[in-house]
Amino acid sequence: MLEACQVAPARAGDQSELLHLLAGLPAAPTRAEFHAAVDHPEHDSANRLVARLGGRIVGHLEIVPRDVLVGGTTVRGAVLDRLAVLPECRGAGHGQRLVQEAEERLRRSQAVVAFSRTRIAASYHELGWSVLGRDAATPGRPTEILARLLEEQQPRDGESVTMRQWRHVELPAILRIYRQNALRYTGPADRDETYARWLVSRGAFDSIIVALVGQDRYELKESSARIVGYCVQSGTRVLEIAADPEFPGLDREILARVCAEAIENDRQEITYESSAADALHAAVAGDTSLVHAGDRMIVAKVLRPLDLLTALAPLVAARVAADGVREMLELGLDAPGLRASIVVADGTGVVQPGRVGRSYLTLSAEELARLLLGQCDPAEAAAAGRLEASTQVAVKLAGQLFPRTPLWCPLWDDLPA
Incomplete structure (x- = not known):
């Protein structure tokens, strides 16, 4: 033994x-x-x-x-x-x-x-633990990536953008861009300024490029120039690229700048690390596969499912209201560690512990985690036998209340210094 x-x-x-x-x-x-x-x-x-x-x-x-x-x-x-x-x-x-x-x-x-x-x-x-998806890292040659980006480049209307190395006083602006993008994902750290300053101080990066519009002056506030995107790099690894949603296509321009600098510094390869749902992976990979044998997986475990469901209730209610649904909706969840229903009515989401109602799902703790974290397609899971629905309405409700959400756990937060 x-x-x-x-x-x-x-x-x-x-x-x-x-x-x-x-x-x-x-x-x-x-x-x-x-x-x-x-x-x-x-x-x-x-x-x-x-x-x-x-x-x-x-x-x-x-x-x-x-x-x-x-x-x-x-x-x-x-x-x-x-x-x-x-x-x-x-x-x-x-x-x-x-x-x-x-x-x-x-x-x-x-x-x-x-x-x-x-x-x-x-x-x-x-x-x-639930397996949620790949921790995507895509290698590519800067010359080939830049050629693809320039070939596919679409004219962008609006103000011209310039790029340069960041200044420490611009950290709040970088945080603003980060949050604009992170809110649509599952997994990112909710960075505040204290945490972000620690993240910068530990030195797990070599370069931060910022993209800005307006007249570039050295200022403590964005009065004459506004930061609309950024990129964090560590050696040949591109850890984060994020852009203001008002500037579609800017992320590709930032990647092009990264590639141009890599060529200038005689770097033969870069690796782009981001959400597997990020379209820039395709620009980096070209015709090669996006899946690699050494890819790591992102796994998760919901330790307090009732607390998570309660935290998600206002978001679920807002999502239902945005879809224009006015009638009351109720979905029950019956899983190890959780027996409860979520009721959405009049723009409010309420969790009722101990009750599942008429339309409910019976599922494992692992499948429950995937559902609450936005990594489950209820119809597909039901067809595969990973969950059981008391009614057909239950599967439809689950897809409506807990739609698929892209997964992203930014590597910058965890990269060794």
């Missing part, structure tokens, strides 16, 4: 042993990264867990608390990052023991949902 490991928070003297353990990760942290973590706005030394076997550290997992956006609603959440187990100790369940301990700590902290990006999604699935 295999000996069970003991999981507990890391101690101050564990740093060297942990750096040795984590050196095997594709993106290993440095000592500077350990020090930067202490400055995180929500730093708690107990969030770095280690698994010990006979006094020796054999595994590591970091809990990163953060507020997360789910289709425009902010919920309390966390990311599980840098799960690592010594090669000679793998297969004994130490990694799963670390994840289970992290889950318990998150439940006690009132976290609603947890995310992780991983290449061992099957191991997480065994613990009840």
Whole structure:
């Protein structure tokens, strides 16, 4: 019988042993990264867990608390990052023991949902985590990408845009652009200025390019020039490109600028990392496949489903009102950890615990997570037997109240410094 490991928070003297353990990760942290973590706005030394076997550290997992956006609603959440187990100790369940301990700590902290990006999604699935989608990273040659962008370029009406390196006083404007884009996704961190300043201070980037309209002067406020887009890069990795929705096609212009600079600096390849739903992946990939063997998956677990449903209720009601639906709607959900219905009437969404009503869905905890996080097609799930509907109306209601939402967990938040 295999000996069970003991999981507990890391101690101050564990740093060297942990750096040795984590050196095997594709993106290993440095000592500077350990020090930067202490400055995180929500730093708690107990969030770095280690698994010990006979006094020796054999595994590591970091809990990163953060507020997360789910289709425009902010919920309390966390990311599980840098799960690592010594090669000679793998297969004994130490990694799963670390994840289970992290889950318990998150439940006690009132976290609603947890995310992780991983290449061992099957191991997480065994613990009840839902596989949501790919963490898309698309490599391409700058010369070929630029040629495609210029060939497909459409004239854009309106003010001309200039681009340059950012200034620190422009962080609020970058945050504004980020939020304009992040609200339509599931998974991004809800960055405020304090968090964003920590994100910048840890140095996990080489360059931030801003796109602006108007006369460019050095100002503390956007009075003569307005920032309408930005790009964050780390080496050859393009971590984020975002543009003001009022400037369609600007994201392609920013990518073209990135490619031009890469060519100037003799970089033979760049990698674009964003939501799998981002159309820029196709511009980078060209005729090559968008799916790669080494792609990581994004997994999630809803720790407090009733709290998540309650948080989503106002958003669901606003969505129904925008569709012009005036009659009362009720959908019940019957799953492990949740038996409740959501009722939408007169522009208000109310959750009624303990009641499912006439039209309800019976589904697993994993499928419930996908539904609430906007990653489930109810009709497809019903056809595949992943959920059961009491009426045909229930499937239609589920698609109406919880439509598919693009998934994006920005890498900049988690990239080692």
